Amino acid sequence: MKKQAIAAGFVLLSFMLPLKASAASFSKFYVFGDSLSDTGNVFAATGGLVAPTTAIPQDPPYFQGRFSNQQVWVDYLGDQLGLTPSPYITLNPAIPNQGINFAVGGASSGQGNAVVPNAPLPGVLEQVGLLTQPILQANQKLDPNALYAVWGGANDYVFGQATNTTQTVQNLSDAVGLLASSGAKNILVFNLPDLGKIPLALATGQSNNLTALTNEHNKELAEELDKFSNNPDLNLISVDVSSLFNQIQVNPGEFGFQNATNPCVVGNFQTIISVCSQPNDYLFYDSVHPTTNAHKLIADAALAAIEAKSVPEPAINLGILALGAFGAVGVLKRQQKRSLLVSAGRVVDAQLSHTTVEN
Template sequence: MKKQAVAVGFVLLSFMLPLKANAASFSKFYVFGDSLSDTGNVFTATNGLVAPTTAIPQDPPYFQGRFSNDQVWVDYLGNQLGLNPTPYLISNPTIPNQGINFAVGGANSGQGNAIVPSAPLPGVLEQVGLLTQPILQANQKLDPNALYAVSGGANDYLFGQAINPAQTVQNLSNAVALLASSGAKNILVFNLPDLGKIPFASATGLSSNLTALTNDHNKRLADELGKFSNNPDLNLISVDVFSLFNQVEANPGKFGFQDVVNPCVVGTFQTIVSVCAQPNDYLFFDSVHPTTGVQKLVADAALAAIEAKSVPEPATNLGILALGAFGAVGVLKRQQKRSALVLAGRVLDAQLSHTTVEK
């Protein structure tokens, strides 16, 4: 009886535990974005594999084609998921096919590139087309078990000729819609940090304007993403980078930073004037891009958002718990009935034996 009670306890406990998806269950990892997500595409396009010190971005001080002093969020999240997507401009058959990173430094939200306009480098919406177009032409679907990440928009506001938040957000929304209609189920979407607080904004006197654009962008993006809520097959996961950066800037010491205003690298991607001695003390590596420590925080925020979407709603949890309790009670009742029948059988056997002895 003790063993059965323990078994019932385990049944109840198993239903009470949070139901989270295993992050490693994603089959592949696909990334679409700009320099915050680029792991070597612009570097390759500007001959970085041959002449790294003259490529965009220069290596050193930039790290292996990343626009940072070390790994970026794609690297960190990929390591956590066990999936490391290959930059689409790097062809290496020895690298396992764990996904593709289409993100390109300088990518506009729609088409083209802001920092290398002469090269045929795709914008974010174009990057999605690079993956979906061959799939649709072959009358196939994207892998529903893969993770897809979409981010961008900053280059439209920092370097765009005609700034239009409505169009920028529509481009990102169209990218999500194209992925969803092509069979994608799990899509990460990032909003923008406050562009008015980056060193580039203060250096150009555009802080208030870029803050207003950021707020407008993020509100429009939230509204657009809300339109996908009626699709029960779509697991749309929002990552709030805006709030994350605000928390770091409000309390830098808590996150291990000392300077959240100035850049570590002074100069441009190709004309570097100076580099600080301790990059990890800084929030910004250059006038636009964060250091690797911030990139790690973005990856952690993305993973937390993935796990949060994997937990059922409270009502669902209660329903599952009630179902588990109901099943456990049923087990107990069946056991009680079985015990009663056994006891009754023993009494009847005893009575029959007593009658036989008397006869």
């Protein structure tokens, strides 16, 4: 909680600085989510900065606090945007002038952690509160030129025993609403891949139930997000991870994967039995998390969605606007070709055994 208080202070300071963003760039990058988006928060919270081989996730075989074999989508998209959000638990006295990553492995959609219930680790809605509360208390507004990303819900279903989607979707909708009412203009929101197809679900007989919950979740989330469409000042950007993963799992070879069913890592975060020699041949690194190539594909999908929703400066004429839209389609096609030729891959999440702090 001390770290959260420190983070809140840095958040306030960072937003008191004048920042501007052009139509082609964002001033900062803020992330709220679970292990799919965590770039080191759980790792730091479990002593990874001192003893990486006993932290969660263990390094090696996991990569520098990521729940994957290398970088995750936050890293890849950040590289494209020229922004590196700082994990909130590891913030130092320097102002995080490129944004903050609040995502925590195992995070529930609302409050707390579905994997480690007694840990002082914030859920997705709580993470948004860590950012907005000090800003609102100081009568400030969130940076309208920053990009805010919200992705969660999987832990509620896989580890949190949620039997319906109502509260989970409402939590995510509330997170988006809180950001928007606090001044955020550009909000990226991800749906869920089919949780019934993750290795953990296949191994434990949960596939049918998790697939049904995923489908209902994505349907209700789309309906909730549509309610924000009457706000002309809000640039709400949806990323369809569900369709992306379905395409990968139907034709894994076209995306460079040889195995879209089994995990590379056998075991859990405390007892790793074996690790495959070629992780990027696999869609899944462990029983719930994708490999870095899958994360790259997620980042590509997010960037394409951003470009498709980009709005030129008011002075730009409609001809340029049309050209920009056409260019975005071209980018999508080029990215798909590159993915097919190079052997990319990425996406999905949830979290591991309830004895670990993250999915």
